[in-house]
Amino acid sequence: MSGSTAVTVVTGGSRGIGAAVSLRLAREGHRVAVGYTRDSSAADATVRRITEAGGSAVAVRADVSVEEDVEALFDTATEELGRVTGLVNNAGVTGLLGRLTDTTAETMRRVLDVNVMGTLLCARRAAREMSTRHGGAGGAIVNISSGAATLGSPGEYVHYAGSKAAVDTITVGLSKELAEEGVRVNSVQPGMIVTDMHAAMGDAQRPWRNKDRVPMRRPGEPEEVAGAVAWLLSPDASYTSGAVLRISGGL
Numbered sequence: 001m002s003g004s005t006a007v008t009v010v011t012g013g014s015r016g017i018g019a020a021v022s023l024r025l026a027r028e029g030h031r032v033a034v035g036y037t038r039d040s041s042a043a044d045a046t047v048r049r050i051t052e053a054g055g056s057a058v059a060v061r062a063d064v065s066v067e068e069d070v071e072a073l074f075d076t077a078t079e080e081l082g083r084v085t086g087l088v089n090n091a092g093v094t095g096l097l098g099r100l101t102d103t104t105a106e107t108m109r110r111v112l113d114v115n116v117m118g119t120l121l122c123a124r125r126a127a128r129e130m131s132t133r134h135g136g137a138g139g140a141i142v143n144i145s146s147g148a149a150t151l152g153s154p155g156e157y158v159h160y161a162g163s164k165a166a167v168d169t170i171t172v173g174l175s176k177e178l179a180e181e182g183v184r185v186n187s188v189q190p191g192m193i194v195t196d197m198h199a200a201m202g203d204a205q206r207p208w209r210n211k212d213r214v215p216m217r218r219p220g221e222p223e224e225v226a227g228a229v230a231w232l233l234s235p236d237a238s239y240t241s242g243a244v245l246r247i248s249g250g251l
């Protein structure tokens with residue numbers, strides 16, 4: 001889907017990778033529902049940047065781990081922007097960096113709730129909207145996973161790495177389930193990308209401190225992920241489903 005008919009929900013679209021994805025999609029003609037949980041000024045700023053450039057967007061407060069919020073997010077997107085044709089499952093959290101032995105059960109539960117349940121709840125609603133089996137006109141889902149899914153992230157957040165491996169397995173299964181119903185499902189695995197997420201995990205300098213882990217010897221920018229997401233949602237990716245695309249400077 002692309003052009004004026006594309007309506008895409010971007011969860012966590014207010015900041016970081018999600019904001020770059022929202023702006024990029026808007027430039028390519030998508031109408032964008034920008035999801036967020038707390039920072040309404042960041043969400044409003046992203047929407048403003050889109051509308052000032054001539055695009056259409058709406059900010060919607062929705063915690064992806066809450067079923068009612070997810071339903072309301074899609075309801076608002078449909079009412080304000082039109083029939084939903086795309087979903088970027090981008091909202092994600094890590095909790096504080098640390099070994100598993102130092103990680104609370106509360107943190108683990110929250111990470112699994114947001115990263116896994118959030119992905120499932122949003123994907124389920126998107127499939128109900130877009131699958132031809134449910135009267136939809138087709139569409140595409142991109143799940144934002146992480147390089148952590150295969151690296152495992154020892155000493156940092158193995159619970160988060162596990163949640164992202166689940167995201168990739170959901171991608172594979174759902175891509176097969178929906179393949180005959182006009183819906184493509186793919187994953188993107190970013191490596192170390194410069195966003196506020198590292199400060200939230202307790203180490204704002206992490207992307208630079210760890211740059212020697214990366215074959216390209218630098219962290220990535222959110223815009224370097226956004227292009228891949230836009231491609232996966234575009235007609236150029238019409239035969240691509242179930243793919244897991246690494247964007248990590250070689251890591």
Ligand code: NAP
Nearest residue numbers: 012015016017036037038039063064091092146193195197
């Ligand atoms: P970020 O800068 O921390 O932004 C997170 C976004 O998600 C914000 O818009 C935030 O909204 C929203 N959000 C947080 N919890 C939410 C919830 N429960 N429901 C809905 N929205 C929620 O993160 P980022 O670095 O851009 O990461 C985006 C995605 O990329 C995540 O899935 C992350 O795991 C993945 N990723 C990031 C990196 C990296 O190095 N940055 C690497 C690999 C994968 P509020 O502002 O309202 O809280």
